[in-house]
Amino acid sequence: MSFTDSLVHNTDPNPYNQLIVQSQKMINDAFYNMWAIADTGSPLLSLDVTVSDVGELKGDLDAPSASLHVTSSTPQLYFFVTFTSGTLTLDTNKSWDVTGWKFSFPVNIGTVVLNSGDPGYDDYKTKMGITDGDFSLAQLYIDASQATELDMDRSSFGTEVWSSETDTIQQDFKDFVQGWITQMADGDKTIIGVALQTSNPSSVNSVAPTFPPTSLDETMYPWIDPSSPGQATDDLDANALCYLMMTGNVSPPSPPSLPYSGTWVNDQDNNQGVLCMNSSQFWDQWLLPLVQVVNAATEVYPTTPYLDANWDGSGAVAPELYVGYNPDHTDSSDSYFSFGASGVNTWTWTGDSQSSHNDASADLGSWWNELEAWENTNSSSSLQFDQGGQQISFTGVSTFEFTVKQSGVVSGPYKTEATFTITTNWHLNFALGVVSDGGLQIALIPDPEGTSACTSTGESQTEGIDWDIDWDTYTNYISSTINDTFSSNLGEVENDLLEALADQHKLFLPASGTFLMEDAMFNDRGDLLATLHYNGAPPPGQDAKMPAYLAKLPKRLAKRPVVPRKKPHGPFRGPLMKIPAKEAVPVGGVPPKVAGKGK
Structure with missing residues (x-):
C-alpha cells in the first residue's frame, strides 16, 4: 500500500475533532528557519553557561533540532544542542574544544497560555492574521524541567571518546549538565508552535462556530511504512507531532492518545504536514x-x-x-x-x-x-x-x-x-x-x-x-x-461555504513562519484533509515570500x-x-349546481 492509499483509506482522527500533524522534518525545518533569522545575541546563536563550582560552557550554536520519541510515552522527544565552536571548561582544570559536539536532552512539551495583554500575544495574533475574536493562545515549548541528564546514546563529542574520561571528570560533567538543565528550564523557551483556543468559538468564526478549537493536547505519532508495515522506530524524519483538538467546549480524552490508523505525513516535501477535520x-x-x-x-x-x-x-x-x-x-x-x-x-x-x-x-x-x-x-x-x-x-x-x-x-x-x-x-x-x-x-x-x-x-x-x-x-x-x-x-x-474554512490554517503557527494549505481532499471516512505547506518567516526587514504554487491557484471567489x-x-x-360538455344534453333550462360543491 502506498502512502496516499493509507492516507485516504486508513486514517481516522477519532476521538478528536481536529488534528494538526507535523513531521519531524517540518518541525526541524521551522527550527532551522528560526535560527537562520535570529538577531545577533540571540540564545539560538550562542551559549554561555556557568554552573558555580562546576564549570562553564561557551560557544556558537548550529540550528537546534529534535527527534520525536515514538517507541514509548516518556520522554516525548529529544532536543539537540549542537556547537559550531566553543569551549567546555570544568573545575577539574581541563578544557575541551566543543566544535561539532551535540548534546541530546530528553524533554517533554510544555504549554503556556497567553491571554490578551500578555507579552507576545499581539505579535502572534498579527502573524496569524486573526483580527477579531475572544481567544487565548497555547504556546508549545521545549520543557526541560523533568530532565536530569543527557541522553548519552544520542549525544556525540566530536573526536573525543567521553567514556574514557575519568570518573571524576564524568561526575563533574553530570553536575554541570544538571545545572545547565536547571538554567534551561528557567530561561528562554524554545517554541515549537502556537495554537489558538477559545471558549467563545463564535467570536472567532461566526460562520462555522464549531471549527475553532476549544482545547489542545499533543502526542507523538510513529511512521510505519504502509508498503512494509513494522514497528514504531525513533529518529525518523517521518515520525510526527500531533496537535489533538476538541471543539465546542467538549472535554478532551484523558490522558491524550491517538490510536494508530494510517500514515498522516511523511518526510517528502508535499506531505510533511496535514490538517484533519473529523467527518462528524x-x-x-x-x-x-x-x-x-x-x-x-x-x-x-x-x-x-x-x-x-x-x-x-x-x-x-x-x-x-x-x-x-x-x-x-x-x-x-x-x-x-x-x-x-x-x-x-x-x-x-x-x-x-x-x-x-x-x-x-x-x-x-x-x-x-x-x-x-x-x-x-x-x-x-x-x-x-x-x-x-x-x-x-x-x-x-x-x-x-x-x-x-x-x-x-x-x-x-x-x-x-x-x-x-x-x-x-x-x-x-x-x-x-x-x-x-x-x-x-x-x-x-x-x-x-x-x-x-x-x-x-x-x-x-x-x-x-x-x-x-x-x-x-x-x-x-x-x-x-x-x-x-x-x-x-x-x-x-x-x-x-466559501468563507468557513478560509482562515482555519491561520489558527496554528509553527516555530517560525506560517502554515499555508497546499492540497485538499476527503478520505474514505469523509474527514477533511488539507496538506500544510511550511512557509518560513522572512529575515528582518524583508517581506514574506509566497510560494510559487499559490500563483497557479484560483483566487478566492467573491461573495454572492x-x-x-x-x-x-x-x-x-x-x-x-x-x-367539455357531453353530447345530447337536454334542450332548454339552466342546470342547477349543487350547493357547496366545487370551489
Missing part, C-alpha cells in the same frame, strides 16, 4: 445542517386542487401546489429537512409522501356529473462526496402526480380518468479546493452554458377525459422556481448577494383545464 464535525455538525435549506427549497407540496363540475358533463380542474414551501414545516432548519446517513460517503433526505383531494358534482334530474381529483407528491435528495477527491455532488428529485376521475350519466353512463405526472430532477456540484491566499474554499461548480440545474418533464395517461391541457405551465413553473432559487436565493449558503427566500402569498394555480 465537518458534515454532521456543519455542512449538512447548512445545506438542508436546499431540501426545503426544492420540496413540492400539494394543496387542495380546484374543481368545478356541471350537470352536462363539463367542468374545470386545476392543480394547486407549493414549490419550496411546506406549511407544516416552514423553517428550513426544522429537523424534518435533516439528512440521514446512507452509506459511508452518502447522506439522503426523503420528505413525507404528501397528498390532497377534492371533489365536485352537479345534477339535473337523472343526469349527473362528478369530478374527483388527487394530488400526490414525493421529494428527496442525496449528497455524496468523492472518496480521495474534492467533489461534493448534491442531487434531488420530486414527483407531482395529478389524477382526475370523472363519472356520471348524461345520455348514458360514463366513467373516465386521467393522470399527469411531473418529474423534476436537479443537481448542485461543489468542489473543495485551496485558493491563492493559502486557505480553503468550497465553491459551487457552474453548469456548462445552456445546461439548467433543474429540469422537469411531464407524462400523461388518459382514459376518456377530453380536457384542454396546458401542462407546460406547470412543468415550467416547478423547474423555473427551483432554478430561480438556486440562482438567487442560495447566496448565504454559498458564502458560508444574499437574497432571502420569500414566503409565497398562496399556492400556485395555473390556467384552468376545461372539460
Whole structure:
C-alpha cells in the first residue's frame, strides 16, 4: 500500500475533532528557519553557561533540532544542542574544544497560555492574521524541567571518546549538565508552535462556530511504512507531532492518545504536514445542517386542487401546489429537512409522501356529473462526496402526480380518468479546493452554458377525459422556481461555504513562519484533509515570500448577494383545464349546481 492509499483509506482522527500533524522534518525545518533569522545575541546563536563550582560552557550554536520519541510515552522527544565552536571548561582544570559536539536532552512539551495583554500575544495574533475574536493562545515549548541528564546514546563529542574520561571528570560533567538543565528550564523557551483556543468559538468564526478549537493536547505519532508495515522506530524524519483538538467546549480524552490508523505525513516535501477535520464535525455538525435549506427549497407540496363540475358533463380542474414551501414545516432548519446517513460517503433526505383531494358534482334530474381529483407528491435528495477527491455532488428529485376521475350519466353512463405526472430532477456540484491566499474554499461548480440545474418533464395517461391541457405551465413553473432559487436565493449558503474554512490554517503557527494549505481532499471516512505547506518567516526587514504554487491557484471567489427566500402569498394555480360538455344534453333550462360543491 502506498502512502496516499493509507492516507485516504486508513486514517481516522477519532476521538478528536481536529488534528494538526507535523513531521519531524517540518518541525526541524521551522527550527532551522528560526535560527537562520535570529538577531545577533540571540540564545539560538550562542551559549554561555556557568554552573558555580562546576564549570562553564561557551560557544556558537548550529540550528537546534529534535527527534520525536515514538517507541514509548516518556520522554516525548529529544532536543539537540549542537556547537559550531566553543569551549567546555570544568573545575577539574581541563578544557575541551566543543566544535561539532551535540548534546541530546530528553524533554517533554510544555504549554503556556497567553491571554490578551500578555507579552507576545499581539505579535502572534498579527502573524496569524486573526483580527477579531475572544481567544487565548497555547504556546508549545521545549520543557526541560523533568530532565536530569543527557541522553548519552544520542549525544556525540566530536573526536573525543567521553567514556574514557575519568570518573571524576564524568561526575563533574553530570553536575554541570544538571545545572545547565536547571538554567534551561528557567530561561528562554524554545517554541515549537502556537495554537489558538477559545471558549467563545463564535467570536472567532461566526460562520462555522464549531471549527475553532476549544482545547489542545499533543502526542507523538510513529511512521510505519504502509508498503512494509513494522514497528514504531525513533529518529525518523517521518515520525510526527500531533496537535489533538476538541471543539465546542467538549472535554478532551484523558490522558491524550491517538490510536494508530494510517500514515498522516511523511518526510517528502508535499506531505510533511496535514490538517484533519473529523467527518462528524465537518458534515454532521456543519455542512449538512447548512445545506438542508436546499431540501426545503426544492420540496413540492400539494394543496387542495380546484374543481368545478356541471350537470352536462363539463367542468374545470386545476392543480394547486407549493414549490419550496411546506406549511407544516416552514423553517428550513426544522429537523424534518435533516439528512440521514446512507452509506459511508452518502447522506439522503426523503420528505413525507404528501397528498390532497377534492371533489365536485352537479345534477339535473337523472343526469349527473362528478369530478374527483388527487394530488400526490414525493421529494428527496442525496449528497455524496468523492472518496480521495474534492467533489461534493448534491442531487434531488420530486414527483407531482395529478389524477382526475370523472363519472356520471348524461345520455348514458360514463366513467373516465386521467393522470399527469411531473418529474423534476436537479443537481448542485461543489468542489473543495485551496485558493491563492493559502486557505480553503468550497465553491459551487457552474453548469456548462445552456445546461439548467433543474429540469422537469411531464407524462400523461388518459382514459376518456377530453380536457384542454396546458401542462407546460406547470412543468415550467416547478423547474423555473427551483432554478430561480438556486440562482438567487442560495447566496448565504454559498458564502458560508466559501468563507468557513478560509482562515482555519491561520489558527496554528509553527516555530517560525506560517502554515499555508497546499492540497485538499476527503478520505474514505469523509474527514477533511488539507496538506500544510511550511512557509518560513522572512529575515528582518524583508517581506514574506509566497510560494510559487499559490500563483497557479484560483483566487478566492467573491461573495454572492444574499437574497432571502420569500414566503409565497398562496399556492400556485395555473390556467384552468376545461372539460367539455357531453353530447345530447337536454334542450332548454339552466342546470342547477349543487350547493357547496366545487370551489
